[in-house]
Amino acid sequence: xxxxxxxxxxxxxxxxxxxxxxxxxxxxxxxxxxxxxxxxxxxxxxxxxxxxxxxxxxxxxxxxxxxxxxxxxxxxxxxxxxxxxxxxxxxxxxxxxxxxxxxxxxxxxxxxxxxxxx
Amino acid sequence: xxxxxxxxxxxxxxxxxxxxxxxxxxxxxxxxxxxxxxxxxxxxxxxxxxxxxxxxxxxxxxxxxxxxxxxxxxxxxxxxxxxxxxxxxxxxxxxxxxxxxxxxxxxxx
Numbered sequence: 001x002x003x004x005x006x007x008x009x010x011x012x013x014x015x016x017x018x019x020x021x022x023x024x025x026x027x028x029x030x031x032x033x034x035x036x037x038x039x040x041x042x043x044x045x046x047x048x049x050x051x052x053x054x055x056x057x058x059x060x061x062x063x064x065x066x067x068x069x070x071x072x073x074x075x076x077x078x079x080x081x082x083x084x085x086x087x088x089x090x091x092x093x094x095x096x097x098x099x100x101x102x103x104x105x106x107x108x109x110x111x112x113x114x115x116x117x118x
Numbered sequence: 119x120x121x122x123x124x125x126x127x128x129x130x131x132x133x134x135x136x137x138x139x140x141x142x143x144x145x146x147x148x149x150x151x152x153x154x155x156x157x158x159x160x161x162x163x164x165x166x167x168x169x170x171x172x173x174x175x176x177x178x179x180x181x182x183x184x185x186x187x188x189x190x191x192x193x194x195x196x197x198x199x200x201x202x203x204x205x206x207x208x209x210x211x212x213x214x215x216x217x218x219x220x221x222x223x224x225x226x227x
Binding site for chain 1: 149150152154159160161162163164167169206208210214215217218219220
């Protein structure tokens with residue numbers, strides 16, 4: 001149980017392109033989804049928290065106009081990196097949490113998306 | 119500022135030994151405690167979670183929680199080379215999960 005699917009697994013594209021990443025909870029309803037970024041040999045950095053049907057909450061320093069998050073249903077959240085530049089190259093990982101807003105439930109992670117901007 | 123502290127390691131143990139991974143946290147109001155394993159280049163995978171003081175066992179893994187000391191640990195018995203990874207401690211209170219920076223474990227054959 002608690003499977004989270006994330007696509008695509010790898011993206012290589014030119015600077016200025018917008019990239020959309022999907023995160024789906026396959027066997028449970030995810031009331032809350034999270035988006036993280038991880039640079040090589042560094043720890044996970046939370047970018048934003050999204051609840052189904054409401055606007056995402058972004059962490060300090062994360063540009064909401066650059067990283068667009070949509071959580072339209074209880075099983076799907078998307079992250080769009082708009083006008084991506086080489087400095088946006090990173091490992092992006094989503095996680096999903098069930099439990100109707102109970103933050104004490106485990107987060108289950110997708111496999112991540114490795115984004116490389118040329 | 120909620121903090122979760124882990125020794126970055128690497129912690130090196132021989133195959134078959136017990137690996138002990140430790141974590142301390144600053145927020146006394148923390149209620150849930152999680153251990154994730156992350157292989158290089160992969161996303162974190164949930165190993166165990168614990169809510170109450172004491173020990174919780176699952177196969178070769180045992181999580182230990184001491185809320186008075188604000189300390190949580192993970193024991194891995196009969197360590198295998200495939201256990202070599204970075205282990206992330208995560209702590210939750212009333213809001214989001216706070217991750218430690220992880221301890222790298224190396225199990226040598």
